Amino acid sequence: MAELTYRDAVARGIAQEMERDPDVVFLGEDVGSAGGVFKATVGLLEKFGPKRVRDTPISEQAILGAAMGAAMTGLKPIAEIMFSDFFAVCFDYIANEFPKSRYMSNGQVKCPLVVRTGNGAGSRFGAQHSQSIENWAMMIPGLKVVAPSSPVDVVGLMAAAVRDPDPVIFFEHKSLYATKGEVPDGEILDKLGTAKILRPGKDATVLALALMVPRALEAAEILAREHGIEVEVIDLRSLVPLDLQTVLGSVARTHHLFTVEENPRLCGWGAELASIAADEAFYDLDGPVVRITTPHIPLPAADNLEDLALPNAARIIDKIRRCLNA
Amino acid sequence: MKTSPQLKPVARSNDELNEAQRLELYRLQVEIRDCEQRAYDLFLQGLVKGTSHLSLGQEAVAAGFAGAMVKGDLSFCTYRGHAHTLARGVPMEQVLGELMQRDNGLMRGKGGSMHLTSVEHGVMGSYAIIGAHLPIACGAAWRAQYKGQTDVSVCFFGDGTTNIGAFHEALNFAAVWKLPVIFVCENNLYMEYTPIKDVTAVEHPAADRASAYGLPRIVIDGNDADEVFRTARSAYAKARAGDGPSLIECMTYRYSGHSRADPAKYRPAGELEAWKKRDPIKLYRQRLTEFGIGEAQIKRIEDESMRKVDSATETCKAAPPPPADILTTDVYADGGWAWRN
Secondary structure: OEEEEHHHHHHHHHHHHHHHOOOEEEEEOOOOOOOOOOOOOOOHHHHHOOOOEEEOOOOHHHHHHHHHHHHHOOOEEEEEEEEHHHHHHOHHHHHHHHHHHHHHOOOOOOOOOEEEEEEOOOOOOOOOOOOOOHHHHHOOOOOEEEOOOOHHHHHHHHHHHHHOOOOEEEEEEHHHOOOEEEEOOOOOOOOOOOOEEEEOOOOEEEEEOOOHHHHHHHHHHHHHHHHOOOEEEEEOOEEEOEOHHHHHHHHHHHOOEEEEEEEEOOOOHHHHHHHHHHHHOHHHOOOOOEEEEEOOOOOOOOHHHHHHHOOOHHHHHHHHHHHHOO | OOOOOOOOOOOOOOOOOOHHHHHHHHHHHHHHHHHHHHHHHHHHOOOOOOOOOOOOOOHHHHHHHHHHOOOOOEEEEEOOOHHHHHHOOOOHHHHHHHHOOOOOOOOOOOOOHHHOOEHHHOEEEEEOOOOOHHHHHHHHHHHHHHHOOOOOEEEEEEHHHHHOHHHHHHHHHHHHHOOOEEEEEEEOOEOOOOEHHHHOOOOOOOHHHHHHHOOOOOEEEOOOHHHHHHHHHHHHHHHHOOOOOEEEEEEOOOOOOOOOOOOOOOOOOOHHHHHHOOOHHHHHHHHHHHOOOOHHHHHHHHHHHHHHHHHHHHHHHHOOOOOHHHOOOOOOOOOOOOOEO
């Protein structure tokens, strides 16, 4: 057991899979010599050499297209898109090519690849380098979508993503790279499509993802200590596949559902969860499903404004208290 | 006649091709022509549904490249991909079945005319988003390079593709990584409805950009299957030798509009007729005769092609539509579409 940063966990997860399988290759901008702009891939070039760890030009379409062609014909590529905001310049592959090739070809074409990307706010980078875009991927049939919140989940879900036979979008949160956590020694393999109950509670279910997980946990701690409210915090970890057994099971016990989302309001992942809860857990609920999100705005650069935009513990606490009349 | 000045008269001394190769090139062109013409007729009868983009007039490019490939080489096509799919040996009834959206179609009606794919024949897909498949072909070539395999990926696209970003990203990527990939521009003078020359900074939209990626400028007569074959063969040899990619611009002309809905009224009077005088199949038939191949042998190929098309048409007409239970299959690798538990 060692304490690892989220950042080091990325490199460890990739290294674990590259050691296991010679067909795993890694490409992206500045991922090799520079070790990644977030230093999340330090040491991989030295360990695996330039044939398997490849620095690319600033050509996001070429990166994802090449990953797809390689995946279709026998490799298991991991491609990095430096900032998830850049999905917008290579979205054809994410929306039209990876997820549709198997279906359109009646099962002939396979596309086992991972796109890992720096997602989320907190770095004061402004509106084009800070977005949380899990919903851009979640809405597309044929993709799998993962967003870990802890170092151990990074390693285990990375392994699961690389070994998965479908295209997986792997969202790493930029503001979590420096956070630390215990990671067991030896091979770690997690399972896609499994949520984790990180804190049990009887009064309400709180769903969170990535950076919103530690904030939801912080809020839960204060709600329990200061207000006697016990909320159950669930880290969804994976949006597709979606572990609704865990979510709906929790709602059946707590009778209240909150989502904590970093994305702007409209069509965030929580909207889908709220819709499902309305459909399948209506009679379990003692109140409306409440979404706590970033307002529907582009993100500002200034630190005080960015902090104001994102859900934080105080806002989560306030919203939950008001909704539960406590 | 608005042909490129690079078009040369048909060469008469190309004897390094043997008779069997020539007959094969002719057979491929005739079968593509007949099948495409049939697709058009079936569309008029309401039996080909959705859209379709025909390669009538462009058969020599498909035949020449496919003729120079070996088994295991990979083709990446555009939505104008029937010709390249047929040229790799995919049976006509599977192609027409897909166009007619029948259960016997190549993808059982799940892809349609624009997405013909037959992995077992090396047809790695037909891509309907302009430029998308150039980077994908790079990736397949990267795999070959990485694994030390000798297959070459070839990527066909139209002149309009040369103005989209993915074209330039892929060319640079392939050149820097020295990938065994061949980029083939079928310049039929029109992107969709607009002449390519009206919207492009250079005369030859592909070849005149080659130097930007350190590649030689290659423009050939795309209506001469022998010239296409020879050019393809040397590009394959270069790729297999580890000497990197090629970019080849083939001058040709499509007889039909861009897609089924386009009567192509934007073409100047006489242009189509002028190109038809250089019809690739007519030219090639004449060449077979010049090389002493008898009329009976030529006729046999033509009759056999028509018999195949007729038979495929009847098979497809009798085939049922795809069953409802495949609606949700093969979204994910487990064969299904489940996104939740």
